[in-house]
Amino acid sequence: SQQGEEDPQALSIQEGENATMNCSYKTSINNLQWYRQNSGRGLVHLILIRSNEREKHSGRLRVTLDTSKKSSSLLITASRAADTASYFCATVGNTPLVFGKGTRLSVIA
Amino acid sequence: DAGITQSPRHKVTETGTPVTLRCHQTENHRYMYWYRQDPGHGLRLIHYSYGVKDTDKGEVSDGYSVSRSKTEDFLLTLESATSSQTSVYFCAISDGTSNSNQPQHFGDGTRLSIL
Numbered sequence: 001s002q003q004g005e006e007d008p009q010a011l012s013i014q015e016g017e018n019a020t021m022n023c024s025y026k027t028s029i030n031n032l033q034w035y036r037q038n039s040g041r042g043l044v045h046l047i048l049i050r051s052n053e054r055e056k057h058s059g060r061l062r063v064t065l066d067t068s069k070k071s072s073s074l075l076i077t078a079s080r081a082a083d084t085a086s087y088f089c090a091t092v093g094n095t096p097l098v099f100g101k102g103t104r105l106s107v108i109a
Numbered sequence: 110d111a112g113i114t115q116s117p118r119h120k121v122t123e124t125g126t127p128v129t130l131r132c133h134q135t136e137n138h139r140y141m142y143w144y145r146q147d148p149g150h151g152l153r154l155i156h157y158s159y160g161v162k163d164t165d166k167g168e169v170s171d172g173y174s175v176s177r178s179k180t181e182d183f184l185l186t187l188e189s190a191t192s193s194q195t196s197v198y199f200c201a202i203s204d205g206t207s208n209s210n211q212p213q214h215f216g217d218g219t220r221l222s223i224l
Contacts, residue, residue, distance in 0.1 A: 033212060042113075042199055042215030043152070050210075088151065096142065096167070097213060101151035 132200030
């Protein structure tokens with residue numbers, strides 16, 4: 001299995017602080033994707049980073065990928081209460097997306 | 110938001126009964142997926158489809174069957190529901206020529222309880 005494993009499982013921060021979540025995986029990948037899930041809703045795609053990319057930005061999101069360490073990180077800068085959600089990494093190799101178990105982020109106003 | 114509708118949104122049924130969940134898309138995307146989400150397990154792929162009448166198994170396909178007779182509809186059937194199939198089921202779609210390099214778009218889920 002190439003399931004991503006997020007760390008930490010839960011994270012609580014104050015509004016305005018940065019939030020960093022990490023993802024480790026086991027086998028070679030084509031790309032890695034990050035998703036957000038608000039309570040009671042489906043997942044929403046945030047960003048995709050290909051195996052030949054090292055860093056990618058989208059608004060307040062910054063994703064890094066280190067294929068030598070088989071790890072990725074998601075940084076959310078200047079967090080807001082609306083960022084409260086669960087965040088999942090998902091890896092793509094020879095099979096469709098394989099999701100990790102997620103990081104639960106709570107942003108306190 | 111991507112045009113994905115899951116029905117029903119909630120269902121309670123008894124062990125041993127057949128259950129069919131429907132996913133309908135208006136995006137004309139090629140790929141459709143069924144996942145289940147359980148505490149402690151994240152999302153796990155049940156089955157997916159890469160075209161009309163073309164389907165393949167995922168990680169947790171035992172006890173489930175699927176059908177796709179039209180591009181827009183992907184059905185998930187539990188032939189004889191068991192309590193272990195109590196879960197939240199998500200449908201997702203993606204476009205492109207491969208299932209690997211495009212993001213997936215998710216419906217809002219079906220909460221299924223089997224008593």
